[in-house]
Amino acid sequence: MAHAEAYKDPGSPEEQTRRTFMANAVVALGGVIGLTIAVPLVWSLLPAAEASSTGGSPLTPEEAAALKKATDKSPVRVTFNLHETNGYFGATDTEQFVWAVAATEAQMRQERPELFTTEKPTYPVVNMGFVIFSPICPHLGCRYAWNQAQDKFLCPCHGSVYDIFGKHEAGPALRGLDPLPLKDYQGKVEVTWIEYQTNTPQLVIQQIG
Amino acid sequence: MLNWLDQRTGALTQMKEFLTEDVPGGASYWYAFGSATVFAMILQIATGIFLCFYYAPSTATAWESTKFLIEKVPAGHFVLSLHYWGASAMIAFMTMHLLQVLLWGAYKKPRELQWIVGVLLFIVTLVLGLTGYLLPWDLDALLASKVAIDIAGNAPVAGPAVQQFLQDGTTIGTLTINRFFGLHVWLMPALLVLLVGAHLSIFRWNGPAGPPIDEAPKLKPGRFWPEQLFMDTILSFVLFVIVLALAAFSPVPLDDKADPNNVTFVAYPAWYFLALYALLDTVGKLPSSIGQVASLFATIVGPTLLVVLLVVLPFIDRNPSRRLSRRPWVLAITALVMLGAIGFSWIGQSNVVEGQLRAGIIGPNAVVAASSPASTSSAATTTGGATSDGGASTAAAGASVYTANCSGCHGATGVGAPGAFPPLAGNPVVVGDPNAVIKIVSGGLNGSITVKGAKFNGTMPAWKGTLSNAQIASVITYIRSTWGNSASAVTEAQVAAQAK
16 A cells, blocks of 8 residues: 555554544444434435325216216216325316216125125215226226126236126236215215225225325 | 455455545644535435425426425425535535645646546536526526526627527526426536546545645655544534534525516525626626626636636646745735635625615515515416516406316305305305405315305315415405405405415
């Protein structure tokens, strides 16, 4: 080492003690600085826990009329505006859709018994003669679609197949389609948007929007 | 474990090699400014990365995302303030480092290139300061950057091309923000890190210069580790505590959103550009016959000459002696430039204060809150098309705010929705005490209310933050004077007073 003249002589015991103190001080102060910076930086990354739930999203009269055309043979894709908080954009209306199928409670009890026993949601499955399905495939979150020719809901991502009542028939999904609340609120039809955790056999609420 | 790592990477051996360095004449706090500047750079990179998690560069989102960061993100304002004051600290400590090297004569043979890399680092850091200034896209950001870009545009020969390059077009707009973002976040930091690497590598090749005497190499050497590094750490810690205190007690302000039509706002440059700002102001008072040449000198030629002088200094000042007494010219010019910089900064600061007095932002004739004249006209840009009449909130501006934000629940004609959202037409609260209305619109309303015998239990969001004070004032003025309602207009000042 060309530049290490000073290191040849270890110096007096006092000098050595002094150097040990300095080395420790460098490490200690460095640690203090690092921690002091790390706390606000990591803190700033904590996800915002903004409860954006406003209950239901009302459908327009046209959207409600479209919903009521659903039968137990042919579902209807119902679009509506979901009012949600979107970061620095603030309150934002996002177009969403759900699937509506005409069904009686007796039909649903027969086709989807788990929704009345082990996986019972906190709200009625059938309302106003319809069951509303979240458009999110319970496998891994893709959006499935109704295939009229096959009479099935098909997910394009990994091939999960559901019948018109949302019963899981084939493919990798662990449960059937998720029903969402539908209610008549003071003359207006309202859908409540709920996102359930995917790829679980149970209904685990992730977000109510 | 460490042994295993060292055998395969040489990490410990190289680290030891790097830290085992003689310091001629022993360690000194005078040598610690460079290290403290490197520390400030690390602080800037760390905080800058975290700001990138929230910042979105465009005219529609730059100011909004900065405001969101300040108001909604936990510790967001603090991290932004650390970055803001860290930039100042980096420039201040870098200037100290430059002055120390200059006075010590450490730029002399064989360290010419190390010095030149240092000058480049100084320029890159100033460019970082300048490009970062635009990003929040508030009134000050726009005006300060506009001036800087226009100055570049007046440069001889390349000026217009440089201006168009910086703006990415003929005007400052959303592409300019993207361009400055790219410069500030990618190109300049990359250059900075590479140049610091070169600076340190050359430093290790030549070794430290030692004190400003001619026999420095013969002095008894001290140790870099841990003696000099201890002092480096202490000074870095001092820098850190100062930045921490400034961030905590003087957090970075965000003015109203950038608005080219605002003529009342008094722009102020970053403190490290105050001297140039004052110089420009001073030459502006010269007779017009020489004014243009003088202003070109103040803005372009002067600073360029200064940089050129710094670059060629080691080749002009070739006398090998580093004694202060043998280098009167270097000392005299340095003192002159520093006195000039401090003096002009002082003048610049007074000019800003004078300008604010004239505009009524501060002092006995101050209108309302400092930002008020600004936010009225910024409402004009954010509501899209509605024009400001320069003070009073207009029902016309309010109508577009209402359509965009309120009509969804309260209806286009103010009839509301039964059970959820009360009607505004004929509602006694709406035409009653203006302060009550301001409170509801600004702060929102939860729970069940009764209006004219009917119950409503929808949720009224708080619009403060989403809408500016001017927008809130104009929309209240609108709902108080439409659909058969007839009540007094509400001014922005009333909203601002409630917001306190």
